[in-house]
Amino acid sequence: MAYKQDINLFKAAGGERAKSKKMSLTKKLALVVVVVLILVLGAVGGLFYYNYTLQAQLKVLTTKADNYRSTSLRTTSAVAEYAGLQAQLQASDALEYLNLTKPSYFTNLSQTELNAIRSYVESDATPFTLYNDFDDIAEEVLKKLDLEQYSDAIGVGDRAETEYTLNFLYGALRYMISLRDVFGDLPLQYLDEDDDFGIWYSYFRGKTVMFFKGNEGAGQADAEALVAALRDGSTLGLAHSPFATLYPSGMSTLEQRGSRYYLVNQENVNYLVVAIDCKTVAERFVEVVDDRFDVQMFNVEDPGKYTLENINFNRDTSVFSVDFTMDQTKMFSVKDVCDAVNASEFFHAEDSFAYPATSVMGEVKAPLQFTVVNEAVAAMADAAETYFMIREA
DSSP: OOHHHHHHHHHHTHHHHHHHOOHHHHHHHHHHHHHHHHHHHHHHHHHHHHHHHHHHHHHHHHHHHHHHHHHHHHHHHHHHHHHHHHHHHHHHHHHHHHHHHSSSSSSOOOOHEEEEEEHHHHTTSSEEEEEEHHHHHHHHHHHHHHHHTTTSSSSSHHHHHHHHHHHHHHHHHHHHHHHHHHHHHHOSSSSSTTTTOOOOOOETTTTTEEEEEOOOOHHHHHHHHHHHHOOOOOTTTTSSBOOOOOOOOTTTTTTOOOOEEEEEEETTTEEEEEEEEOBHHHHHHHHHHHHHHHHHHHTTOOOOOOEEEEEEEETTTTEEEEEEEEEEEESHHHHHHHHHHTTTSEEOOOOTTTOOOOOEEEEEEEEEOOOOOOOHHHHHHHHHOOOOOOOOO
């Protein structure tokens, strides 16, 4: 009786239902298979998607590589040509600078002349200024100079000379831009030492190159007047013009023009590029000697006459030599002339230089030699060395 009662209690507790709900082994295996199959299909799908993504990326990169390869093939020759041109320009700059360090015929401006030019340009006499925005505008002016030679406004008769001027000024301004850091060390380059506003002058192939900014109303006539004034030393308050008037034989008419200039309008502002031949070594020497003879005449002592023979300038040593003949007196001798040349801004006597000291009255001939002073090159030496070392690297 008790046993039956225990059975009933077991059933009442749900034991029979629990037994009836127990999952069979077959169903469990089937469920595991389904789960595994879902995981496998998911993994396969993921692999297919990943592969598709990689294929798409590969296609993009392959297309890009083909484009780069095609571009490279099309531009290799152009790039090589450009690199060659850049190398030629750098070599040209180095050669131009080397010529500047060893002038053969033309001299640089003295600080007295530079001061006079700066004062005149900045005065009310001209509608120009040295504050020229060089770093911001020079490249644009260079482009204008390049394009101007194709202008229809140039007359047929003037075209050859105008193109020569434009080509020369283009080369001069490009050189000025390229060596901007070097020319920045030239004497009296800036109005104020602390005001690095942009360079206003440099040297190129025997010429002083100047870059001015025009004030409102500056026109072609003003440019002509300014250039004429620069060539006239008295206008600047100088005893002599700092620019050449004599030229060696063999130079063409275009080369003997002496000055080249062009007014370029950029964004309604005029910019003037000027290139004027510097005084020659021989002219500098003659001016110094003439001035000394004038002083002697002013002292009421007849200086007589002098002649020059065998004029020579050694490019390698920068030594100017000449056979000098003069009418010597007790009050005026060869020594007085040599002292004047040595005291000038353009020459100094060689340490080993000696001339025959004589008390002979009348005609005396003496071989003279002086080193040509080159303040510009001395000022730029350190900057030039740094510049060309960086370029070579």
